[in-house]
Amino acid sequence: MTPTITAFERSPDGGKGLARDTRVRWALEEVGQPYAVRLVSFQAMKEPAHLALHPFGQIPTYEEGDLALFETGSIVLHIAERHAGLLPDDANARARAISWMFAAVNTIEPPILELVTARILESDKPWTWERMPLVVDRVRDRLRQLAARLGDADWLDGKFSAGDLMMVSVLLRLRMSGILDEFPNLAAYVARGEARPAYKRAFAAQLAVNTSELPTA
Amino acid sequence: MTPTITAFERSPDGGKGLARDTRVRWALEEVGQPYAVRLVSFQAMKEPAHLALHPFGQIPTYEEGDLALFETGSIVLHIAERHAGLLPDDANARARAISWMFAAVNTIEPPILELVTARILESDKPWTWERMPLVVDRVRDRLRQLAARLGDADWLDGKFSAGDLMMVSVLLRLRMSGILDEFPNLAAYVARGEARPAYKRAFAAQLAVNTSELPTA
Structure with a gap:
């Protein structure tokens, strides 16, 4: 169907x-x-x-x-x-891929959403540009940890999975900010996602x- | 094990x-x-x-x-x-319960995290108290929608599930703010969660x- x-x-x-x-x-x-x-x-x-x-x-x-x-x-x-x-056959690897799905939406995306909110919904507020470095630093802190884990691997845990699909999608929201380019391995990771035919x-x-x-x- | x-x-x-x-x-x-x-x-x-x-x-x-x-x-x-x-046997009901798990962490929790961040990490900033009504209103907007969906049901979709466990846990973060009490059915929902022996x-x-x-x- x-x-x-x-x-x-x-x-x-x-x-x-x-x-x-x-x-x-x-x-x-x-x-x-x-x-x-x-x-x-x-x-x-x-x-x-x-x-x-x-x-x-x-x-x-x-x-x-x-x-x-x-x-x-x-x-x-x-x-x-x-x-x-989109998920490995091995039960443990499958559970770990699902961990990365949740990490994308509950650990990496919230500070990114806060950045998007500041830039869009609060862009006309007097505090926004003074506040921005704090917001950006919270995103950066998470990316630093993610970059450390990814290292020089192609994907977060073995083969491409739904965890990577979600993580790349979340990181794509940062493209316009330039922050992603501070982490070359993450920028390359996102580019690998975008290069997939699907x-x-x-x-x-x-x-x-x-x-x-x-x-x- | x-x-x-x-x-x-x-x-x-x-x-x-x-x-x-x-x-x-x-x-x-x-x-x-x-x-x-x-x-x-x-x-x-x-x-x-x-x-x-x-x-x-x-x-x-x-x-x-x-x-x-x-x-x-x-x-x-x-x-x-x-x-x-924690999950229904019926496959469709099971998928819906998992939707509520993701809704808890990706739709309801992000504005609550923003509120927690404002109150804790930015509490000493000059803009924080002027900004607070905006942050609180974003939480309130989500709670209004959640309250409308819950209505007078005990749980979000049939019997208590992992979706409720996650949603109640996320809403508990609001207790100190008083916002939860603006939505009596959500406050009662959280209280039902807290009353469970587990x-x-x-x-x-x-x-x-x-x-x-x-x-x-």
Whole structure:
């Protein structure tokens, strides 16, 4: 059964691939699972039909028969558990890959979200530029630890996994800030993720949505 | 095989149960799995032996035979997948419970972490008290959506699950702020979590550590 995901009718990033549907598209492309996309407007995301699918009024969602899921991490894990290619067969290695998925969203992403919030939601506040070095340093502290662990390996733990998919996706949010380039092995790690054919297909698919003509009412 | 977890030798919260080992203790208590605890000092957490277990120099970790895991969410998921009591048997309900685990750590916890950061790490900054209403409102926005979804149900999706365990644990971080009390159904939800015998045992265990005499060198 072909699953249906939701994505922004028009992403706030204009197609840079930072909206979270890209993570789900990437996972589906890695495992070779075709999917349908339903685009939702900002207005529709806050309406009851979408809130029934996603309690926080966001994208992506994932529908497959009777199953409806929200939260990117759990959607990627669901895909990874049901198809080969994103989790190792060995039970211990599998559990460690899932640790990296949680590390991406609960250890690395929160300080990055704080940076994004400062730059976007608080950009007009008098404190923001004085405060920025503190926010950036919290991101840097985490990246330093991540870079130390990665070392000169290609991926975080053996072969590419859903843990890498999530971590690369989270790190991509830093590209514009320049912070990633302070850690050459992390920049190369992200570039390896982006070079994967499945990532390229996912990126192209979201870009096509975001550069198409919007339907007129 | 009895797993070993790590916890703070002395938690920064003095035993309020907010350190993340409480989440893992709670999961182990829910499934009736005995466990051992190795306490680590702040200094030891930054040393190579601990960093080999936890790349970000934090607690908890989880060791069981050849398996070593970090990240609370993945440890709780690992426990939930291997023992009855924390995930439904039905595959779809199971996937939805995991969605709530990710929602707890990636949608609800980030704005709460930002609030904790503002109150602790930036408490001496000139902007902090002017900025605080913005930070609190971002927490409130998420809680409003969560409260709307929970409604008058006991738990987020059917019976108590690892999703509730993680969500209650994340919400507990708000207790001191008073924000939780603005949402009576969420306050009652958290109280239901705290009333579970397994939570009480987990809380008592961490409190005993944090109120014991420290060994003298």
